[in-house]
Amino acid sequence: MADEPIGPAPVGSAPVGSAPLGQPTVRPTMKDVAAAAGVGLKTVSRVVNGESGVREATAQRVRAAVAQLGFRRNDSARLLRQGRHTSSVGLVLDDVSDPFSSLLHRAVEEVARAHGSLLFTGSSAADPARERELTLAFCARRVDGLIVVPTSAEHSYLAQEMAAGTAVVAVDRPLPGLAADAVLSDNRGGSRSGADHLLRQGHRRIGYLGDLPGIFTAAERLHGYRQAMADAGCAVQSHWVSMGGPDPVGVRLALDRMLAGRHPVTAVLCGNNRTSVAVLREWGTRAQRPALVGFDDFELADLLATPVTVVAQDPIRLGRTAAQLLFRRLAGERGRPQLIELPTRLIPRGSGESAPAPEPAR
Amino acid sequence: MADEPIGPAPVGSAPVGSAPLGQPTVRPTMKDVAAAAGVGLKTVSRVVNGESGVREATAQRVRAAVAQLGFRRNDSARLLRQGRHTSSVGLVLDDVSDPFSSLLHRAVEEVARAHGSLLFTGSSAADPARERELTLAFCARRVDGLIVVPTSAEHSYLAQEMAAGTAVVAVDRPLPGLAADAVLSDNRGGSRSGADHLLRQGHRRIGYLGDLPGIFTAAERLHGYRQAMADAGCAVQSHWVSMGGPDPVGVRLALDRMLAGRHPVTAVLCGNNRTSVAVLREWGTRAQRPALVGFDDFELADLLATPVTVVAQDPIRLGRTAAQLLFRRLAGERGRPQLIELPTRLIPRGSGESAPAPEPAR
DNA sequence: CGCCTCTCTGACAACGTTGCCAGGAGTTTA
DNA sequence: TAAACTCCTGGCAACGTTGTCAGAGAGGCG
Numbered sequence A, B: 001m002a003d004e005p006i007g008p009a010p011v012g013s014a015p016v017g018s019a020p021l022g023q024p025t026v027r028p029t030m031k032d033v034a035a036a037a038g039v040g041l042k043t044v045s046r047v048v049n050g051e052s053g054v055r056e057a058t059a060q061r062v063r064a065a066v067a068q069l070g071f072r073r074n075d076s077a078r079l080l081r082q083g084r085h086t087s088s089v090g091l092v093l094d095d096v097s098d099p100f101s102s103l104l105h106r107a108v109e110e111v112a113r114a115h116g117s118l119l120f121t122g123s124s125a126a127d128p129a130r131e132r133e134l135t136l137a138f139c140a141r142r143v144d145g146l147i148v149v150p151t152s153a154e155h156s157y158l159a160q161e162m163a164a165g166t167a168v169v170a171v172d173r174p175l176p177g178l179a180a181d182a183v184l185s186d187n188r189g190g191s192r193s194g195a196d197h198l199l200r201q202g203h204r205r206i207g208y209l210g211d212l213p214g215i216f217t218a219a220e221r222l223h224g225y226r227q228a229m230a231d232a233g234c235a236v237q238s239h240w241v242s243m244g245g246p247d248p249v250g251v252r253l254a255l256d257r258m259l260a261g262r263h264p265v266t267a268v269l270c271g272n273n274r275t276s277v278a279v280l281r282e283w284g285t286r287a288q289r290p291a292l293v294g295f296d297d298f299e300l301a302d303l304l305a306t307p308v309t310v311v312a313q314d315p316i317r318l319g320r321t322a323a324q325l326l327f328r329r330l331a332g333e334r335g336r337p338q339l340i341e342l343p344t345r346l347i348p349r350g351s352g353e354s355a356p357a358p359e360p361a362r
Numbered sequence C: 001c002g003c004c005t006c007t008c009t010g011a012c013a014a015c016g017t018t019g020c021c022a023g024g025a026g027t028t029t030a
Numbered sequence D: 001t002a003a004a005c006t007c008c009t010g011g012c013a014a015c016g017t018t019g020t021c022a023g024a025g026a027g028g029c030g
Helices: A030-037 A041-048 A056-069 A075-082 A099-114 A128-140 A156-163 A187-200 A216-231 A248-259 A273-283 A315-330 B030-037 B041-048 B056-069 B075-082 B099-114 B128-140 B156-163 B187-200 B216-231 B248-259 B273-283 B315-330
Strands: A088-093 A118-123 A145-148 A167-171 A181-185 A206-209 A267-270 A291-295 A309-312 A339-342 A345-347 B088-093 B118-123 B145-148 B167-171 B181-185 B206-209 B267-270 B291-295 B309-312 B339-342 B345-347
Touching (some): A030 A041, A041 A056, A088 A099, A088 A128, A145 A156, A181 A187, A187 A267, A187 A345, B041 B056, B099 B315, B128 B145, B181 B315, B187 B267, B187 B309, B248 B273
Parallel strands (some): A206 A267, A267 A291, B088 B118, B145 B167
16 A cells, blocks of 8 residues: 555556557546536537537637647547447458459448448458458447448348348349348349350350359359350350369369360350459460450450450449448438349450351361 | 237337338347346346356346347447457558558458457548548547558648557558658669669660659659669669659650650659559550569569569568557557568569660661 | 526436446355 | 355446536626
């Protein structure tokens, strides 16, 4: 009782200079500001929030104290007190560093900003557990709404959040079984238009290199390819289709299979841009270079040795549309869940415009 | 009261049917859970937080009520109550959709995740006002720390936040005048090595296309270029240097100037990858194609018609290092602010390995 | 001078959670 | 049998803010 305690001085009434570097002094609260300005707590609140009904002289004193103490309103406390609205939304992406995701991210950010909302973003890394963890962390912070690029798993846990009043919009992939809005690309139609483009150049043996079939977009795009081939009367041989994702080794082996034998494919359609790039790298090592159309545009596709023909999605528009939809819901718009499908666009650049080589003489 | 409700059972005690879609029923609180489980509020808290000292049978009842009501702990309230630690950090980038930024973002995200922290991210769009707004929004949410890619403006407002205990780490650019850690690339050295590379190929008239000189990295890289040229005894003519940023029109005009006259440049060094790309696009429209070395790597640089030689930074490592530094500070590490400079790496790919064309006969 | 209105201000409760403490039931020890 | 101890449980205050309400003056009006 008589001895002075050893160790850091107590926070709060700490003697001056006790702030070594990093986490010293405690943040001043409105109470501190009130004391410094010689006014009541509520008056500080009023000034800080720009409410009317405070005499200018008083307000000045408060503002001076705010500036002097470096006061910043604690939004957690504010939001807790106010209840409902937290002016924040969450965004769950596959991977924030993926170009598709990051463009979508930026678009959502702009819309959120325009609505005065803070945006929380995270990467699920295509891992359902991680997606869930992120989503629930956002919900624990009481975001007003969520925009999710769903992984391939169950999403029943989202139902509870939705029931609790969190608006949810799915983007790029739907949330089957949940009454959530969804904004998707026209994956089937886009894939189909890519295949049609190759068919129009005279190709008949067209391979398809897609992503893992559990992924919604991969399945849809495969479907579009098959439809186009069927409508053109081209039977698809089983080794023409590979759904192994963009792994370079897998792509190499798949190309080996497609290009072997007496009826090698003369063109390939790629289900996503990473696969397109993997095929391009293979081009560098092979004599046989099938024509190529890729799904999903990518930067510099036009500056490559052979510029790449793509079926372009519009990630910015996807993100913007999803965010606008979310904010309309948050503004109170009721009604059945919407499904919005955005068009794709074929951009011919060269890699898909070559005719098939003539049949080799037997 | 007489009619049976249609649809899902009510959450909380809200009247059935008051939930059209979106923001209906209130979230249940621990109080609701306690009532449902027939226990005290504090017992719910204990169970939810996995504290010991609750009989298993009681805990089960609580867990059942939690599941049935869809309770999620309100982290805002929790953090408010607990004071200090919010287990969250903020990241302010130029633009989340920029490849450099988004890779850095992902790296920071991984470190934050490993430390159990939530990450808030936003784009300043290189606008000081917007950076400030974002930063203060993060501080209002009481992030434990901030990682900032600073814009070119004053940052005195950060001093107050730092004094209040928010740890700050600058990345990519320093925060002059603030006692904050910083993680930078070796911009001068990298730029210098790029220029040296061109000098070794025999180039003597080397142009420099940089970013706006107000940007720290742009100034540093220009300095590296000038040093290399000076050390090689090459006087830099004023029209060889253009600090207009990556705007395509500006790049075209700058190239016009550099390539005109009797002593056109035979090579250019680009201060960032967007400028490199702009130069590449110019290549497509010109007969004169100076050799090119770009600062900052970019995807597919190796697959272009002429693969591009670059001085590569490592955005992932920048982000990871900055985040690790931040979390060390949050863990209590004291000591003077550190300045960490990460090396760059020259990657020769072709565009910078051609010798200058012989002097044209007069 | 009394009454009313108007302006400005502050006290108080509450948001949902957790830390501290106390109390009751059951068991062991003196 | 009382005391001491353990185990489990709940009450209460407090985090920092805002909404509600009431009170203190000042000024106007009959």
